[in-house]
Amino acid sequence: MKLQVKAKEPVSRVLTAVAAELQQQGVKGTLEHDLNVIIDEIHANLRMHVAEDNPDLNWTLLVEVGAECLDLVVEYPGPYFDPTNATPMLGDSLGSRADGGMGLHLISALSDEFHYNYQDGINAMIVRWNLKSDSKENKLCR
Amino acid sequence: MSLEISVIQQSDEALGLRLDGAVDSDTSPELEAQLDEMVHPAITYLALNMSGVSFISSAGLRVVFKMLKKMKARDGQLMVTEMNPGVEKVFEVVKLMPDLSVFGSSQEMDEYLTSLQNQQNS
Numbered sequence: 001m002k003l004q005v006k007a008k009e010p011v012s013r014v015l016t017a018v019a020a021e022l023q024q025q026g027v028k029g030t031l032e033h034d035l036n037v038i039i040d041e042i043h044a045n046l047r048m049h050v051a052e053d054n055p056d057l058n059w060t061l062l063v064e065v066g067a068e069c070l071d072l073v074v075e076y077p078g079p080y081f082d083p084t085n086a087t088p089m090l091g092d093s094l095g096s097r098a099d100g101g102m103g104l105h106l107i108s109a110l111s112d113e114f115h116y117n118y119q120d121g122i123n124a125m126i127v128r129w130n131l132k133s134d135s136k137e138n139k140l141c142r
Numbered sequence: 143m144s145l146e147i148s149v150i151q152q153s154d155e156a157l158g159l160r161l162d163g164a165v166d167s168d169t170s171p172e173l174e175a176q177l178d179e180m181v182h183p184a185i186t187y188l189a190l191n192m193s194g195v196s197f198i199s200s201a202g203l204r205v206v207f208k209m210l211k212k213m214k215a216r217d218g219q220l221m222v223t224e225m226n227p228g229v230e231k232v233f234e235v236v237k238l239m240p241d242l243s244v245f246g247s248s249q250e251m252d253e254y255l256t257s258l259q260n261q262q263n264s
Contacts, residue, residue, distance in 0.1 A: 010168045011166055011167055011168050012144075012164075012166075012168055015164070015166075029228075030227055030228045030231065033196070033197045033226070033227075033228025033229075033231075034228065034231075036164070036166075036196070036197045036199075037197050037198070037199045037228075037232060040164075040166040040167050040197075040199040040201070041199055041200060043167065044166075044167035044199070044200075044201055047167070102200035102203060102204070102236055103199070103200040105235065105236065106199070106200055106232065106235060106236070109235040110231070110232075110235065
């Protein structure tokens with residue numbers, strides 16, 4: 001499925017559309033939960049950090065369910081920003097854990113792969129789950 | 143998706159709430175506003191029944207962190223019960239579990255709250 005999303009719109013419309021697609025594809029349980037979390041993290045970050053300077057920003061969401069992989073691809077126009085290089089701030093003390101970096105940490109922890117591409121002014125984030133194995137050790141999915 | 147917040151238990155020092163729906167970037171501001179209003183200065187035990195929570199993202203976790211800090215500062219506790227496996231995984235990923243009092247069932251949490259109230263009244 002492919003969906004055009006306005007960065008300023010509530011995330012609920014996106015999640016409802018994705019839920020319908022996942023139901024059709026037979027995806028449920030923890031994977032659906034993790035996908036919801038990650039879509040909200042990405043949407044909130046685009047709304048907060050990118051749409052602040054560009055209120056009309058639209059981004060594209062693509063969900064592809066294959067025999068071995070589920071791919072979530074998010075594309076948006078803008079300056080180069082590689083979230084996979086950002087260092088999550090997730091300290092051990094209660095005080096240091098409250099601010100920043102949790103979203104990126106969750107994206108990495110709840111998926112099997114997290115990649116970034118930049119081409120012709122378009123940022124692309126690719127989040128992938130291996131449907132054939134629960135093991136993070138065997139996470140390559142091609 | 144929306145979030146419903148219901149009061150299930152209330153005393154001078156304890157407040158129990160049930161959350162139903164998604165705790166995400168759409169709903170967390172309302173959750174934070176309601177908690178700020180309901181968690182008055184005398185509350186030292188805040189209990190959240192999460193059985194109806196479909197998922198929680200970092201926006202919701204920030205609200206939980208805020209309430210956890212508030213309870214710790216009052217020598218109190220933030221108690222959580224009946225998380226689904228996905229929600230529990232998120233709490234584990236952000237290393238929140240050791241700071242929470244986690245109960246397997248509402249009954250277990252109610253009994254604990256009642257025993258605390260009995261101790262305070264005796």
